[in-house]
Amino acid sequence: MQSLYALLQMYETEYIEDYKKSWKKVKLSNAEDLLKVAKALKANGLKTIATVSPTDFLEKNIIEMNYFFEDLISKRNCWLKCDISRELDKCEIESITPLFKGANWHEREAYSMFGVKFLHHPDLRPIIISQDFYGKAPFRKDFDWDAHEANTLQNIQTIVDAFKTEENENDKGIDAESSETVLNWGPTHPASGPIRLKVHCDGEDVISIDPDIGFVWRALEHLVTKKDFIGAIVAVERLCFMDNINSMIAYAQAVEEIAGTEITEFAKWMRVLLGEVSRISSHAMGMGGFYNALGLHTVAMWNMDMREFFLDFLESYSGARIATAAIEAGGVRYGLQENMLEELQLALDKFDATKDDMRAIFVKNPTMKMRAAKQGIITAQEVEEYSLCGVVARASGVKVDVRLDEPYAAYDKINMDYVTQKTGSANDRLVNLFEELEQSVDIIKQAKKHIEECIKSGKFNPTKDHMVKVPKKLPAGEAISRVEWSRGEVLMHLVTQEKATSPYRLKMKAPSFNHTMMLDKLLKGQTLSDIPLIFGSLYICQGDLDR
Amino acid sequence: MIFNIVIFPGIFYVLLWTVALFWFFRKFIAALHKRVGPSFNGPAGSYQTLFDLSKLLTKESITPDGVNPYLFSIMPILAATIAMLPTAFIPWTQTITVVQSEYALLALVVLIGIEPFLLFLTGFGSNNKYSFLGGIRVLTQMISMETSFFLSALSPALLFGTLNLNAIVEQSSWLSFLILLPAFILYFIALLGLLDQPPFNIPDAEQEIVYGFYTEYSGTNYFLLKLAEFSEFMAVFAGAATLFLGGYKGLFFDGFIFLFIKMLLIAMFMMVIRASTPRITMKQMLHFSWSYLVPLSLLNVAWIMLAKIYLLGSLS
Known part of the structure; x- marks a missing residue:
């Protein structure tokens, strides 16, 4: 320093x-x-x-x-x-x-x-942004959203025209005698999700890839400035539905920092507990998505089956399975009742019952190794150079995990270590994903044990300790808050003005943005069959890609 | 004869097989997936595929702009017809074989082998990049898989000295089953390739090229292509059961039911592989086929010849 x-x-x-x-x-x-x-x-x-x-x-x-x-x-x-x-x-x-x-x-x-x-x-x-926003800088404070939205038809026409021009120009400049062509991989493709990869290919060989993103742009960073500090969490949690708790934790921490609020010990432990449940829910989908991209749906189904039990816990805690809105500045939104932890125990048992099968059949799958062990290799230098994080970085052997680097909530009291692999291939990312699932379950067990003990000894009052009051109006200030989200580091930069009732500016740095940037580099010279493999292995969610 | 064409083992039987096998596949893979599968219509959802197929039959078949409409629409009919023809040569029971022929095995093999070429033409005629890529993939896969398919399918002929399927079934025994076991395994692997099943489902890899040669097809045309696919399943499964597993021969009595059970067992095995193996790439398939499968098939021919001379010397 x-x-x-x-x-x-x-x-x-x-x-x-x-x-x-x-x-x-x-x-x-x-x-x-x-x-x-x-x-x-x-x-x-x-x-x-x-x-x-x-x-x-x-x-x-x-x-x-x-x-x-x-x-x-x-x-x-x-x-x-x-x-x-x-x-x-x-x-x-x-x-x-x-x-x-x-x-x-x-x-x-x-x-x-x-x-x-x-x-x-x-x-x-x-x-x-779509073509109708080109050159208009929509996030500037003087941009008139109402005026823009008044001529929706004109805007749609702009997008359609741009698309048609592009369609006509796609094959221009390509030798008609050669087998080169431009393929659209997405946005309505069986494996793509709302993202479009413009694949310039020669038969089966990929020449270059130009990702076109923004199909699920909801302008979340603008949306939060229109809401109060509590209302903003529903925009923040839509960063990606798969892991919504951790994104809310990041936002809540930034607000607490500006307000100068210290949350209770119980709320900190609850954030760990809920955050890891959310991470499991996301990793389970991510692993399934990886295999789905290779035409094998069993993993996704088995993981869904397991994940349902964790969602049951979220439902009993917050009333919602996916968009829980369970974390807000000042702690966690609801108190904890004893039967909720029993529900969590069911989920943990379910995971333990299936994990051996999962490891034997799918994590050590020989066909998968044959396909992925030499594909999509990202070296440790590239991780630093391209600002990669989360599972992708750790699979390349880089020891980076915000939970350990800059402990938040109660992670400083948790016994855990970096989960890393060596080579950084697509297969390593799959293995890492599974090992992190196991790590999360381990963390949940620790947190659950601690919470139960403290409730028993009277240290925590689970129905009263969960919230402290945060003032409705915040002073001028700014804060950054980092959390280890399921896909990697989420950094939120929050700016407020004097006596603010809503955020002035919230920047959400989301990991998929950087990972998608890598696609062209990783896929150049590979074949069409490798696109879903590498795309799936990078664990990309379009929600946090576009925001 | 008319009974044979219309009812068994003709059109009605093939339709019934398609509907039932489709349902069975969905139910079976649902169990492997820890899902329920179709469950609302009929007992255990068994009407579901019937409804699906009748829906497809009544839907509009869209012919895209810029294609040759005759080529586009005639290929599915041709594909379905040719896929159904092999059933005529299969000895379903001791008495029911529609076309008694000394060259039945040859006809079976050729009719099965022609099918991927028709699928290539469907892709070729679709005027769509994905379909075209799918078509090329079908052709590549066909060329690399058919060598070992032919070699392993003709092993029984070599062993028993006849191309007549009835004669092959009659001569089969536990000993011949053991001798033909390597050929059966090779046949099964080549079958996965020919039928575009995982891990060789490269031609219609939906995550890569949308739906391969199927992409532009809808309504009746799509139905016909699916019918062709499932008739092809039947021909290939029945071929395997007849050639290697003793056809209609059973444990205590002989009959169609045993042939059917054998076919279902092969189908179930195929489904288990489908539920546990991700897709491999084109390059890996080519490498696997030409470096391992074809040499092994040739070795298998040598093994059959040796076995015929030294183990079954009395038969010849």
């Missing part, structure tokens, strides 16, 4: 602060210094960029750029800020993509949503 401080002092800054345990928060005086600082940070070991998040300050007439640099090995992080002009033609900043490949799509997103032009960006096209 000292070397980081010395490094940052060499530049003109407004302030350098310590933030949390592992962060340095810096504001640069000149935006021109950005590239130099980024280069120095990279040389210092901070090789990963989590995300690029602009915040639009209408009254000050500036856009504040936030860069979150991370060092996955020594766990030092740097939050870099700088101001740029808000006017559309002057709103530009040097791109850091040439240095940090992981910033590529994040900068494109900032360009689409805020109109920030990144100079010397290799591929600055709009992303996520």
